[in-house]
Amino acid sequence: MTKASNHDVYFVPGLHRGLRVLEILGASEAPMSLSDIARAMELSRSSAFRLVYTLRQMGFIREAEQANTFTLGARVLNLGFAYLNQQPIADIARPILAQLRDETGVSTHLSVLEGDDVLYLVSHQARSGYVSNMRTGTRTQAYASAIGWCLLGGITEPELQEFADRQTWQRFTEHTPMDAASLLARVLEVRTAGFVVSRGFREPGGSSVAVPVRDNTGSVVACVNLSGPDSGFDFDQIDSFYLPKIQEAALQISRALGYPGS
Amino acid sequence: MTKASNHDVYFVPGLHRGLRVLEILGASEAPMSLSDIARAMELSRSSAFRLVYTLRQMGFIREAEQANTFTLGARVLNLGFAYLNQQPIADIARPILAQLRDETGVSTHLSVLEGDDVLYLVSHQARSGYVSNMRTGTRTQAYASAIGWCLLGGITEPELQEFADRQTWQRFTEHTPMDAASLLARVLEVRTAGFVVSRGFREPGGSSVAVPVRDNTGSVVACVNLSGPDSGFDFDQIDSFYLPKIQEAALQISRALGYPGS
DNA sequence: TGGGTGCGTTTTGTATATTAAACATCCTGG
DNA sequence: CCAGGATGTTTAATATACAAAACGCACCCA
Numbered sequence: 001m002t003k004a005s006n007h008d009v010y011f012v013p014g015l016h017r018g019l020r021v022l023e024i025l026g027a028s029e030a031p032m033s034l035s036d037i038a039r040a041m042e043l044s045r046s047s048a049f050r051l052v053y054t055l056r057q058m059g060f061i062r063e064a065e066q067a068n069t070f071t072l073g074a075r076v077l078n079l080g081f082a083y084l085n086q087q088p089i090a091d092i093a094r095p096i097l098a099q100l101r102d103e104t105g106v107s108t109h110l111s112v113l114e115g116d117d118v119l120y121l122v123s124h125q126a127r128s129g130y131v132s133n134m135r136t137g138t139r140t141q142a143y144a145s146a147i148g149w150c151l152l153g154g155i156t157e158p159e160l161q162e163f164a165d166r167q168t169w170q171r172f173t174e175h176t177p178m179d180a181a182s183l184l185a186r187v188l189e190v191r192t193a194g195f196v197v198s199r200g201f202r203e204p205g206g207s208s209v210a211v212p213v214r215d216n217t218g219s220v221v222a223c224v225n226l227s228g229p230d231s232g233f234d235f236d237q238i239d240s241f242y243l244p245k246i247q248e249a250a251l252q253i254s255r256a257l258g259y260p261g262s
Numbered sequence: 263m264t265k266a267s268n269h270d271v272y273f274v275p276g277l278h279r280g281l282r283v284l285e286i287l288g289a290s291e292a293p294m295s296l297s298d299i300a301r302a303m304e305l306s307r308s309s310a311f312r313l314v315y316t317l318r319q320m321g322f323i324r325e326a327e328q329a330n331t332f333t334l335g336a337r338v339l340n341l342g343f344a345y346l347n348q349q350p351i352a353d354i355a356r357p358i359l360a361q362l363r364d365e366t367g368v369s370t371h372l373s374v375l376e377g378d379d380v381l382y383l384v385s386h387q388a389r390s391g392y393v394s395n396m397r398t399g400t401r402t403q404a405y406a407s408a409i410g411w412c413l414l415g416g417i418t419e420p421e422l423q424e425f426a427d428r429q430t431w432q433r434f435t436e437h438t439p440m441d442a443a444s445l446l447a448r449v450l451e452v453r454t455a456g457f458v459v460s461r462g463f464r465e466p467g468g469s470s471v472a473v474p475v476r477d478n479t480g481s482v483v484a485c486v487n488l489s490g491p492d493s494g495f496d497f498d499q500i501d502s503f504y505l506p507k508i509q510e511a512a513l514q515i516s517r518a519l520g521y522p523g524s
Numbered sequence: 525t526g527g528g529t530g531c532g533t534t535t536t537g538t539a540t541a542t543t544a545a546a547c548a549t550c551c552t553g554g
Numbered sequence: 555c556c557a558g559g560a561t562g563t564t565t566a567a568t569a570t571a572c573a574a575a576a577c578g579c580a581c582c583c584a
Contacts, residue, residue: 137342
């Protein structure tokens, strides 16, 4: 059961492999030839041919400038944005986070826990020259960042234990938790404080302030954060200015989701 | 040949239908049950079952709160953003358009011609309360907007004629061209002027200023535009301020694409 | 020139994906 | 309380998607 057996009775392999083609093309830097795809999928060229043929005819992939090489087509874009537009929280948060960015002058983000990753749903870049590498659609491992700890506050302790068991711990900075116990400590810390300030916890030189967003049941469903390079942050202002502002923004979003508290 | 016959020898129907499931779910407001999907696809429930089964197992769809109903899963988001990140022009334009927004105070966009549509690749919302309905991923019919005319300047006249033949003309405003001749006139007008100012051409009350972006061969490959509600526009400033600024931004992007001219 | 390699494509027997039909539940209204 | 219809699921006969092998072609190096 751990291993997803591919020869399930109800499994349609054509679909499975076609979607993998799309993901492989999405992950590839350069356009790929049919043989490249076949190799990457460990599939016969003839089968890859049929998948490419179908995807191309549908507009999900297109041939690149160089003949017989393929890249993603524009039709996949619609799928991604259809997903985004279906997340009500993104629509709610967008204007609120835009205003927060304007008031604070640093980048603002909304993220959710998706699988074991932090998934960024909304991103507003700071006006300054610095451009954060976090953009809508970005994924990062949840255990390794302050924002992840904030989001992990939304799951139960047994779930968190299971989560921890699944991780392959990798040290990003000296602050990265490397086992279940230290992760749990971090998460509880954030949960009780109601916010978290990261000074280079994930990347040296990059800092952020994060606050959870709650839904009508009161559980954490998302996380608002400010982030930027240390040079763009005024650390003295965190408590007096950044934190109240971001808490206000998070509360606005929570209220829109039906959160009764304050 | 003209009609893409679905029972082609190399067609893999499982893939075709699975992707249609994703698109149908993407277009749907509410989560859909298995029977809903089967009806929408005009397919047997048993086949729909297998598709849903496969997509669910892969994480491309997930069951909604209500049992036995499905929505898009987060995994489709990756596909969409993989596409965006593969368009070098989007990365080039993003910071330039962010600055343009900050300088002008109105929303800025980068769009390309994709099929017969204007496809928005980059969008930076104005800081003001007004939020444009154009966002990344949005599609609009190219013939009906000033931005479309700008982009259509990038194709040859025979291609434009074919484009026109494909359209089903629909009147949006009094400025909407309703046949090939008047569309051609618009496109040529924009091409010779090198910019276009739309005052409610597509939607009453919504205005924009658009300028083409060119690549190393000198042909139009994208379009930069400012847009906002009439109330947010200072029409007196168009010639003296908006236009020079947007032309400078477009030229910066063109240069980064290898455009030799000025 | 000529054998070798890698490519996209086509063919074809066979393994298997598909779907009609049957099944088991769950509602819903009379 | 039961008939009728809708649902998700399973099965089994059949239609068909699949991949090994062959093909034609371009390229490369001896």
